[in-house]
Amino acid sequence: MQKIDIYLISETHLTKESFIKFRGYTFYHNIHPTNTARGGSVIIIKKNISHHQEPGLSTAENQVIAVTIKSRRYKVTIAAIYCPPRYNQKKENYLNVLSNLGEKFIIGGYFNAKNARWESRMTTAKGNELHKSAAELRCSYMSTGKPTYWPNDQEKTPDLFEAEKFIVDIQQAAWNNTPEIKSTTKGINYPNEVKEMLAEKRKLRKKWQQSRTPENKNSLNNITQRLKI
Secondary structure: OOOOOOEEEEEEOOOOOOOOOOOOOOOOOOOOOOOOOOOOEEEEEOOOOOOEEEEEEEOOOOOOEEEEEEEEOOEEEOOOOOEOOOOOOOHHHHHHHOOOHHOEEEEEEEEOOHHHOOOOOOOOHHHHHHHHHHOOOOOOOOOOOOOOEOOOOOOOOOOOOOHHHHHHHHHHHHHHOOOOOOOOOOOOOOOOOHHHHHHHHHHHHHHHHHHHOHHHHHHHHHHHHHHHH
């Protein structure tokens, strides 16, 4: 890890209660506006790099975290972004995000906007809209040309391998290091059955964070629904 100066990570599933530290690094994260374990973006930057945090963006459509670093010649903003796939974003949405990053910036993350111009295997409507905004701001693209997503369905084709294991490691580290929030409300004594279900839910959530299999996700969803009844 020490060989990398700055990490840009998206879809971290962290919340306001998440707590994580890396020796020699400063950790910044922006969460989903509902403060639920979904979406989100993270920047992890070496402490010996002079920088300051910029105002982020936390909307249902975009979760952005940014810092500005100063080089010998100029300042540059570094940003991480996550854009959920469900929203049909237009050029204006992307311009609103990119234009607020300053004159010189680098932004990386999961846009969920495919375009052959950055070596996706196909071009989508959102990919075209993102391209229009990038062209208007005269942005350049950087892509490895390798898949960033590998679907579970063998009939589907992978598109541009995300660092899935590293993201899961980040999430797991956050769960392991976040202090348990204990209720201070007096007079509430939950039945043993509910207590056992809550303990099982915590185990299933940890198991799903480690494996990300559909079976574990279904088990977690089932017990969550049972607790709501």
